[in-house]
Amino acid sequence: MTGSQLLQPHAAQARDMLGRLRALFDQSVRNLAEQCLDAGRLSAARLDAHQIASFELAWAGAELLAAETAIASLDAQADPLEAQLALVFTTDAIVALLDRLDVIAAEAGMAPDAVDALRSLPAWRALRAAMGSAAALRAAGHGVVEAQGLVGEVALDEPHALAQDAFRRFAAEVVAPQAEAIHRHDLTVPESLLQPMREMGVFGLAIPESHGGSAPDDREDTLLMVVVTEALSEGSLAAAGSLITRPEILTRALMAGGTEAQKAHWLPRLAAGDPLCAIAMTEPDCGSDLAACQLKGTRLEGGWLLNGAKTWCTFAGKAGVLMVVTRTDPDRALGHKGLSVLLAEKPAFDGHSFEVQQPGGGRLSGRAIPTIGYRGMHSFDLAFEDYFVPDANVVGGEAGLGKGFYYTLSGMVGGRMQTSARACGVMRAALRAAVRYTQDRKVFGAPLADLALTQAKLARMAARLAACRRLAYAVARIVDTGEGRMEASLVKLLACRSAELVTREALQLHGGMGYAEETAVSRYFVDARVLSIFEGAEETLALKVVARSLMERALGLNASGG
Incomplete structure (x- = not known):
């Protein structure tokens, strides 16, 4: 029997346990949602009163979907190491899920009996004893070392596989050699990286071929964007992997609401990376609350004057155009319905101020x-003082006024998928660096990689990376059907926190050298920390x-209340 065949009984136990957890999770969602109802709709006040349980609910949903996706890939022909890692991740995920469901059940008014019953199942105890044991973790860790950290590979068709290979080579040969200097000297991403990426079509991945990009005219290709982003992020998150996010968001806003003239004017230029762009959404007093934006647009003949501040506007210096979410209706009571998207043009600057x-x-x-990290693109504080934007640069024209919130949201799914891919790329780089270092580093007369605890750490790091990669690629395919908004948020949630955990362990395995800026893993660690924020x-x-979204789905609601 093959290694995968030997693991099939444990895969069956995992599937059974996940099925039971899914049923209990769905019931918990319904019960918690009912606690948040007011007059038949979800109440914002009641949701806020249940924030702790809701937070656990979101994490439980992410871990459960990732485990289900990992286990779904297992059959008798699966690669033995991939099967081991899927079961290691699922076992750890079930432990976390049971604890989260305890919290949710208490808040949702459910007795703890159902969770306790799952903990006591003989099949679960057998699975945990088999795949959570020291022997299982050591075996998986040894396999990760043998594979040099190359785990979680997903079967791709020829075009996507060719793109993955090309961009991995580019990241290794062109990006990685420049990444340390960009980080340590806080440089702006140089033309030595930008120009070859323009030539490879990086900035046009979301733009239809009819408008100068590489995306099909009749559908999206989120999977290609994930493949390319992950490969570039392995070379450097800040100097390469994140360059696609801004044109992705602006492109989707233009596709959602731009006039035909605006699409014809802007999309070919964005696809060519000339101009580069930045997204000005966040404000000093608003954070993630986009609907509360206050940067004011005042109408005058021929256009608008912008007044106010934006912050955390990444790549604003180098960008030639800023996508500015602007309050064009002075009635603040309108909230998000008073927002529009204006395209503010400017010269490109290389420095840290302009x-x-x-x-x-x-x-x-x-x-x-x-x-502390994510250097190269630089995030800017911006101050607008009577800055003029012509009417032609209001996305959607007159009909687009007041619709900026929705145009911006149209790019969020792609942005979250791209961020998930960035997280996977950073994890992949960190895991491979950890494997190389633990093989070379000797402690007490033996390679660090031979120690039981090292092998357990590498096993769990690899299991998490493999699960996140499989989920990201699976959700990308869902997004390409026009669905998957919530799933994109789930994979973003899980992959970004996982990148923190994996890079932390990679740095730890490097010991004192991991804390040195001359070691790449220190950059992976500080870069990964931003992923759970933006x-x-x-x-x-x-x-x-x-x-x-989970609660609305459970209650059969089509729109948020409150």
Whole structure:
């Protein structure tokens, strides 16, 4: 019998346990949702009162979906190491799920008996004893070392496989050699990286072929974007992997609401990476609450004057156009219905600060925010003072006024999928670095990789990476059908936290050298920390998107109440 065949009884135990957990999870969602109802709709106040349980609910949903996806890939022909890792991840996920369901059940008014009953199942005890044991973790860890950390590979068709191979080679040969200097000297991403990426079509991945990009005209290709982003992020998150996010969001906003003239003008230029773009959404007092944006657009003949501040606007210096979410209706009571998207053009700057003076007296200034990681693109504080934007640059024209919130949201699914891919790329780099170092480093007369605890750590790191990769690729295919908004949020939630955990362990395995800036793993660690913050901060994503969507789905509601 093959290794995978020997693991099939444990795979059957895992499937049975996950099925039982899914049923209990669904019941918990319904019960918690009923606690948050008011007059037949979800109440914002009641949801806020149950934030702790809702947060656990979102995480439980992410871990459960990832485990189900991992186990679904197992059959008698599966690679033995991949089967081991899927079962290691699922076993750890079930432990976490049981604890989360305890919290949710208490808040939802459910007795703890159902969770206790699952903990006591002989099949679960057998699975945990088999796949959570020291022997199982050592065996999996040894396999990870033998594979040099190359785990979680997903079968791709020829075009996607060719793209993956090309961009992995580019990341290894062109990006990685420049990544350390960009990080340590806080440089702007240089043309030596930007120009070859333009030539490879990186900036046009979401743009239809008819408008100069590489996406099919009749459908999206989120999977290609995930493949390319992951490969580039393995070379460097800040200097390569994140460059696609901004054109992705702006492209989707234009596709959702732009006029035909705007699409014809902007999309071919964005696809060519000339100009580069940045997204100005976040404001100093609003954070993730996009609907609370206050940057004001005042109408005058021929266009609009922008006044106010934005912050955390990544790549604003180098960008030639800013996608600015602007309050164009002065009635603040309108909330998100008073927002529009305006495209503010500016010269490109390489430095850490800039100032633009318009002929009519308008002014835009920017200052890069010093950060512990994610250097290269730089995130800017921006100040707009009577900065003029012509009517032609209002996305959607007159009909687009007040619809900016929705145009912006149209890019969020793609942005979250891309961030998941970034997390997977950073994890892949960190795991491979940890494997190499633990093989070379000797402690007490033996390679670090031969120690039981090292092998257990590598097993769990690899299991988490493999699960996140499989989930990201599976959800990308769902998104390409026009569905998957919540699933994209689930994989973003899980992959970004996982990147923190994996890079932390990779750094730890390097010991003192891991804390040295000359070692790449220190960069992976500080870069990974930002992933749970942008493209939807972890808490906002869990509470306002995932938990609420789960409850609406459970109650059969089509729209949020409150």
